[in-house]
Ligand SMILES: NC(=O)C1=CN([C@@H]2O[C@H](COP(=O)(O)OP(=O)(O)OC[C@H]3O[C@@H](n4cnc5c(N)ncnc54)[C@H](OP(=O)(O)O)[C@@H]3O)[C@@H](O)[C@H]2O)[C@@H](O)CC1
């Protein structure tokens with residue numbers, strides 16, 4: 001799991017070292033790590049370092065300093081390095097090092113654009129964690145003119161390496177202005193900046209390398225967690241040998257209707273594929289019949305459950321309300337999707353996950369807060385609005401989109417990697433609700449006991465697995481079989 005920290009947290013971690021007069025060694029370590037990645041990329045893509053054209057975009061702060069020192073390293077190995085001095089007051093020690101190694105410094109102007117276009121490698125060191133919002137006009141036209149073509153650099157074989165954070169990306173939130181650098185690779189120092197793991201920033205950053213510069217984050221709560229496939233092996237709740245069907249967990253599912261029976265079938269299949277003790281389905285007879293045909297082990301009588309999932313496929317409101325009352329009365333965890341979201345007008349008195357897409361989040365925020373956003377605002381700033389909803393509801397919010405983000409009421413976020421484009425099809429959300437329900441049912445005991453299981457992290461695992469499964473199928477009804485296979489594999493791979 002990658003952990004992301006805000007710019008303030010990074011500065012706070014850096015401060016004791018700066019107070020101890022350690023700026024110079026910190027920057028040397030950072031620049032050495034950056035230079036190593038640049039050398040590896042140049043050698044890998046262009047065969048060698050000597051003779052390759054490198055352009056350093058150098059701002060006036062330490063980010064520019066890091067880039068200039070790395071440029072000096074490449075120049076000393078024979079690369080032709082030109083630094084573009086963006087603000088006419090570059091980091092002085094970096095300029096001296098570059099010149100001493102044979103590199104040149106150019107002011108920002110027409111020659112800079114030509115150099116950028118011709119470069120084999122561009123090192124973006126304009127802004128890092130110290131950036132204030134908004135790029136100056138001359139800089140934003142330079143970036144636009146250089147990166148106008150699709151992809152990152154001006155040519156397919158041009159490499160772009162961002163120093164710490166791509167310029168134009170907010171290090172803490174990942175929001176980008178109209179113009180920002182698109183990198184193939186970002187080399188970040190001390191800790192992942194939260195913005196590199198969030199929508200916007202993650203796409204701009206490309207692949208990320210973290211360089212350890214000795215900062216201590218032991219007691220700092222990360223702003224963002226980004227789960228990775230290896231986390232599934234460690235953390236996915238798998239059945240233990242001593243379990244029986246009730247201790248493994250029973251999910252009560254309220255999903256599907258005469259009009260939308262398929263959503264009930266998909267939610268049920270999602271739950272079964274993720275693994276659980278027993279599925280108890282409360283739905284009209286047509287939905288029951290369709291689910292029983294596929295999963296004859298399903299129980300269709302009311303009875304005790306360990307968790308509830310409700311909402312896919314416009315199910316009966318009365319049945320959903322009954323489930324919510326039971327969840328609140330017995331402190332059972334609940335996942336609420338689609339039609340179920342419309343029943344929410346106040347925070348629920350139990351562990352809750354809601355799974356809106358942008359439009360549904362608008363409705364939720366409208367009912368829970370005054371002056372709720374419109375859909376465009378949610379799509380432009382998904383993290384901000386998911387967090388607002390999580391705060392207002394006291395619940396975990398899984399805001400579904402091409403980049404799903406998960407917010408906790410304390411404002412921290414879980415950001416799984418983006419799923420494949422083919423998950424943007426009907427029914428995939430129903431499967432996700434089923435998976436989430438199964439996870440709640442199988443971990444309900446731990447949730448109640450000591451809050452050892454974190455709901456948002458659990459949701460992150462579900463979204464991650466759902467995304468991985470999406471790579472192997474083109475439609476929602478293909479997902480459950482792949483999920484089942486992946487879950488079985490997790491069991492085999494767990495040490
Ligand atoms: N964290 C760590 O432990 C370590 C961090 N390190 C490195 O330091 C970097 C942070 O350096 P930093 O603090 O100097 O900030 P940085 O990002 O270079 O930018 C600030 C400069 O840009 C300017 N400026 C800002 N916004 C502007 C705007 N909109 N328009 C115009 N100008 C604007 C601003 O000017 P000012 O407003 O001060 O006049 C200031 O000069 C970090 O990302 C990493 O690379 C490592 O070397 C060592 C360990």
Ligand SMILES: [K+]
Nearest residue numbers: 124127163165
């Ligand atoms: K940068």
